[in-house]
Amino acid sequence: MAADTHRQQALQQAANAARYAPSVHNTQPWRWVVRPDRLELYAVTDRQLPVQDPEGHLLLTSCGTALHHACIALAAAGWSYRIDRPADAPLAVLHPIELGPVDPTAIRHFEQLQVRHTDRRTVTDDPVAPAVLDDLVQVSEAAGARLHVLSRDQVIELAVLVEHAQKAEGADERLQAETAAWVGGERPAGTGIPAASLPQEVPLTTVAERDFGAAGSLPPGAGHDAAATYGVLYGPGDEPADWLRAGEALDALWLKATEHGVSLLPLSSPVEVPFTRFELRRMLGDIGYPYLVVRLGSLDPDHAGPAHTPRLPTDQVIDVVE
Ligand SMILES: Cc1cc2nc3c(=O)[nH]c(=O)nc-3n(C[C@H](O)[C@H](O)[C@H](O)COP(=O)(O)O)c2cc1C
Structure with a gap:
């Protein structure tokens, strides 16, 4: 497979993995543009909470979780990368640099993306060590x-x-x-x-x-x-x-x-x-x-927590530009 195609595929997978990131009220206020050589992250103010979050603090925090999810996915695919943070839009640009051997730690981090969720049950009497x-x-x-x-x-x-x-x-x-x-x-x-x-x-x-x-x-x-x-x-x-x-x-x-x-x-x-x-x-x-x-x-291990919250379909948060 040509290196460019491989790169863009990895970027698309990273944007897709980022769909599972946490966000305030599950608003998912982000959009990705997948270009052949880079991934751009934009905030979507249509899904901002104008009363609760007029300055967009939580909107940006939510976009940051998506950015980190994308980085974890890129690393798990074996890519090293650089993040640029332009002064204006986009919020961040992810540039894959080099494809190398996959680090098992990166895979372990990636696996947590499927497990992580918000659980609002009370915690048990076991404190965090x-x-x-x-x-x-x-x-x-x-x-x-x-x-x-x-x-x-x-x-x-x-x-x-x-x-x-x-x-x-x-x-x-x-x-x-x-x-x-x-x-x-x-x-x-x-x-x-x-x-x-x-x-x-x-x-x-x-x-x-x-x-x-x-x-x-x-x-x-x-x-x-x-x-x-x-x-x-x-x-x-x-x-x-x-x-x-x-x-x-x-x-x-x-x-x-x-x-x-x-x-x-x-x-x-x-x-x-x-x-x-x-x-x-x-x-x-x-x-x-x-x-x-x-x-x-710690949560009660004998009782299951809530099911995963829904996510927007890929075509509403990811644009692929060939
Ligand atoms: C910036 C931010 C603020 C949040 N604030 C709260 C909160 O105050 N109370 C709460 O119960 N959950 C809060 N959440 C959790 C979100 O509601 C949760 O991530 C979202 O519903 C998606 O569900 P998931 O985390 O299970 O994937 C917050 C999440 C983020 C990223």
Whole structure:
């Protein structure tokens, strides 16, 4: 097979693998253009959440997870690559460089793409082992954002901030209507959060999970979040490029957690409300800008979690240019 055809096929497969990346409310706000020698990533503002995410922070974080998924797929196909980050559109350009022997570690990472998912059940009483936490801290830093693990006192502070954010968002009718559209409603086919992924009732935890305003069919589990670890992903900048990086780090962290059998649940409400985002930054001691809160923990292995959420068909997120 000609090298160019091989390259473009690998790029197409990488864009396809990126369809399974996590995104806020499963909006999948990205589009790929597959060219013979490169892969371009664009944000799709039609699938932005204008009320909840007016600045596009979560849109860019979601695009970052897709970018990282594509990189994992390219590496698993044996390609080395370079990422360019133009100042304007596209958000990123992936250039494959050379095809070489496939590293088994890359294959292991790739396998996690099929396993990773969001599970909103309560965690068990088994805490995440310190060595695993250390690994997760290292993995997210290497991928572009740092993970600050919260102390017990900080978890209580976080619970207060989350409650404040949820109250503010709960009182915003436009925001409630926007959320409802992605968890039921007239959302585009292949997007949004199905009832099977939402708890039957919001679990009673110290740090509240997002209230999507709709009861689902997922048994929430008997546990609490007493043994959960909470962390804040943060970094030195608050520009669009930083939020894209945050998404790459979130994805790297999530895939590594999956590999360790650790469940990760993102909690974005405290970074959506300006006041709580500011307070979260203060809680970090002004060492950086907060991008997202994550809950880490173990799940009941005897009960299956939710089925995978839907995805948009390939032709709606990938354009191939010969
Ligand atoms: C940037 C971002 C923010 C998210 N925020 C939340 C959140 O606050 N609460 C929640 O339950 N899930 C949150 N999620 C998880 C998404 O809802 C989930 O990724 C999406 O529905 C797709 O499902 P999957 O992860 O099972 O593939 C977030 C995901 C991303 C990428």
